[in-house]
Amino acid sequence: MTLTAPQIGIDTYQKLANNVLNGQSITREEALLILDAPDEHVPAILAAGFEIRKHHFGRTVQLNFLMSAKSGLCPEDCHYCSQSKVSEAPVPKYNMLKRDDLMKAAEQAAEQGAKTYCLVISARGPNEREMAAVEAIVPEIKEKYGLDICACLGLLNKEQADRLKACGVNRVNHNLNTSETHYAEVCTTHTYADRVQTLKHVRAAGxxxxxxxxxxxxxxxxxxxxxxxxxxxxxxxxxxxxFLESIDGTPFEGKAALTPNKCLKALAMFRFVAPDRELRISGGREVHLRSLQPLGLYVANSMFIGDYLTTKGQAPDADRQMIEDLGFEVTISTD
Known part of the structure; x- marks a missing residue:
């Protein structure tokens, strides 16, 4: 079923959700209808999206804890990033943290109820010393705290991906960030294809x-x-x-004219397109969703708890209260 603009009513989104629940994929045109829907349709979009979320994830929320293991000093020119070589933003700059710092952060992640510990470095890709540090710390964190490990280390080759798998890394983060067509407006020191290739190495490594x-x-x-x-x-x-936080001193300073409703429609569209995938409300939710943050969890089933790489997040206690107020429950790691 492909819909056109004159056919759009508030019952449209439930029809699309029913199709998705019956195993059909929505089209790109239907995804655009969700993303560009009138703001007054947002409650209907979220209600329909929640049916998809509930089918695959129930009322659970997965918490993720982000740890900046190496900050600043990046040779890439990603225009949104305060740690890039073209940024003048005042951010901490330090090389790979020592074992004790990484273990202390893992303990904090476990205490806050996180399922996944996200280990992030600022770099084009990891050097040998950084790879060795990750290989050493991952088994220790998993054994002591039972956390899943997500590594975000930049561009990876096949050998590096295989080594991460061998040391116990569960998943690797490497964002596409935008479309292939728009990518050159965001970064020029590597390509969209480079990012896709890293993901393919991760997939091949298992x-x-x-x-x-x-x-x-x-x-x-x-x-x-x-x-x-x-x-x-x-x-x-x-x-x-x-959702972009336009940080002063970056090339994208002053961008991101987002509204809460626009953010909610984007989250919902991703749920319709990828119904059974973990969908995480990430950086910028506090700034752009504001008082409507809880509504995002009607379609997303995952979120970061605590701070981000160079920006502050909502207090963990407030996040847990938000989840409890929704009648949702936190998913605990079973590894």
């Missing part, structure tokens, strides 16, 4: 792929839809959706 994007970088609705379909077709298991 790890889960974590990859999503950023909304608010002057992309068109078609770019957001294209990214969603690319992620689905790559078989990405976990999709973090960020």
């Amino acid at each position: 790890m889960e792929m974590c990859s999503g994007g950023i909304i608010g970088m002057d992309e068109r609705s078609e770019d957001v839809v294209s990214m969603a379909f690319d992620l689905r077709e790559l078989g990405v298991q976990s999709i973090p959706l960020n």
Whole structure:
């Protein structure tokens, strides 16, 4: 069923959800209808999207804890990033943290109820010393705290991906960020194809792929839809959706004219496109969803708890209260 604009009513979204629940895939045109729907349709979109979310994930929420293991010092020119070589933002700059720091953060992640510990470095890709540090710390964290490990280390080759799998990394994060068409407006020091190739190495190594994007970088609705379909077709298991925080000192300073309703429609569209994938509300949710943050969990089933790489997040206690108020429950790691 392909719908056109004159056919759009508030019952349209439930019809689309029913099709998805029956095993059909929505089209790119239908995804655009969700993304560009009138704001007054948001309650109906979320209600329909919740039926898909509930079918695959019930009322559970997975918590993820982000650890910046190496900050700043990045040779890439990603225009959104405060750690890039073209950024003048005042961010901490340090090389790979020592074992004790990484273990202390893992303990904090476990205490906050996180299922996944996300180990992130600022780099084009890991050097040998950084690879060795990850290989040493991952088994220790998993044994002591039972956390799943997601590594975000930049571009990877096949050998590096195989080594991460061998040391116990569960998944690797490497975001597509936007569409292939729009990518050159976001970064020029590597390509969209480079990012796709890293994900293919991760998939071939037998790890889960974590990859999503950023909304608010002057992309068109078609770019957001294209990214969603690319992620689905790559078989990405976990999709973090960020909302640009336009950090002073970066090339994208002053961008991101987002509204809460626009963010909610984007989250819902990804749920319709990738119904059985972990969908995570990520950076910028506090800034752009604001008082409507809880509504995002009617379609997303995952979120970060605590701070992000160089920006502050909502207090963990407030996040847990939000989940409890919704009548949802936190998924605990069973590894």
